[in-house]
Amino acid sequence: MGGYYGLFVLVGVALLLMPVQCDVNCRGTDGHAGVKGAPGRDGLDGAKGEKGDTALRADGPVDAAFLLGLRGEAGSRGLQGDMGPKGYRGDLGAAGHPGTTGRHGPDGVNMGDGDQNLQQSGSAFSVMRTETSYPSFNQIITYQTTVVNHNGHFDAVTGQFTCNIAGVYYFTFHSFAKVSICLNIASDALPTKLGFCDYNRNSDQVLSGGVVLELVVNEKVWLESFRDQQTNSESNDNREKQIIFNGFLLFKTAG
Incomplete structure (x- = not known):
């Protein structure tokens, strides 16, 4: 019985190993495309x-230095940039060469000989x-103290300098006050008065002015106060004030 069973197993294995034939009806379903x-x-x-390789020219190779030296076409002009900060001041350069000698000046005016003639030829005040009162507007200023009045050409009572020697003069003034003061330099030799003002309220006020004039004999020079922006309280001020008026002859002229 055991022999028959072994034969049966061999026959079954042989059937499994035999090629299987299938007709067209046993074909499987096509699969779907993958994701x-x-x-x-x-x-x-x-x-x-x-x-x-190196670029080539008509007459041979071109090196890198030559390519850098080639000039391209000029571009359009750009907008002007912002001004940069001011640079540091440079060192002082060496002194230049001396200039040529200038022309001789005109001959001087004979001032006379001797001490007496020299004294009479000058003019200064x-x-x-x-x-302390505020100087009246549009009035000639008068003075209480005479420091210098060489040859007596200035009248402290009238406040006017009168030319006695034709020539070129320099006049200057300085004022000090607790309020603003405006002063004119006036003269027969001027077509208009020269006004000077400087406002610095609530502190000491200092004002200065000057002029060079060519005068002929009997022409006068003086100072005047005038109103500009001064307040009524300023024009009524009675605190300390000083006005100094100076003038002197620079040189005589033929006039």
């Missing part, structure tokens, strides 16, 4: 390529107003 996969990662950079 698209996710994009892959970027690949690694490739190796650096070899250096190219310096006077001071010390009153």
Whole structure:
């Protein structure tokens, strides 16, 4: 019985090993397309390529220095940039060469001989107003102290200098007050009065002015106060004030 069972097993195995034939009706169903996969990662950079050949000219190779020296076409003008900060002051340069000698000046005016003639040829004054009252507007200023009055050409009572020696003169004034004061330099030799003002309220006020005039005999020069922006309280001020008026002859003229 055991022999028959072994034969049966061998016959079954042989049947399984035999080729199986199938007609067209036993074909399976076509499968569906698979889902698209996710994009892959970027690949690694490739190796650096070899250096190219040197560019060629009609008469031979061109080196790198020549290429850098080639000038391109000019571009359009750009907008002006912002001004930069002021630079540091440079060092003082070396002294220049001496200039040529200038022309001779005109001959001087004969001032006379001897001490007496020298004294009579000069003209200079310096006077001071010390009153604390505000100087009246559009009035000639008078003075209480005479510091210098060479040859007596200035009248401290009238406040006027009278020319006795024709020539070129320099006149100047200085004033000090607790309020603003405006002063004119006036003269027969001037077509208009020269006004000076400087406002610095609530503190000491200092004002100065000067002029060079060419005068002939009997022409006069004086100072006047005038109103500009002064307040009524300023024009009524009685605190300390000083006005100094000076003048002197620079040189005589033929006039």
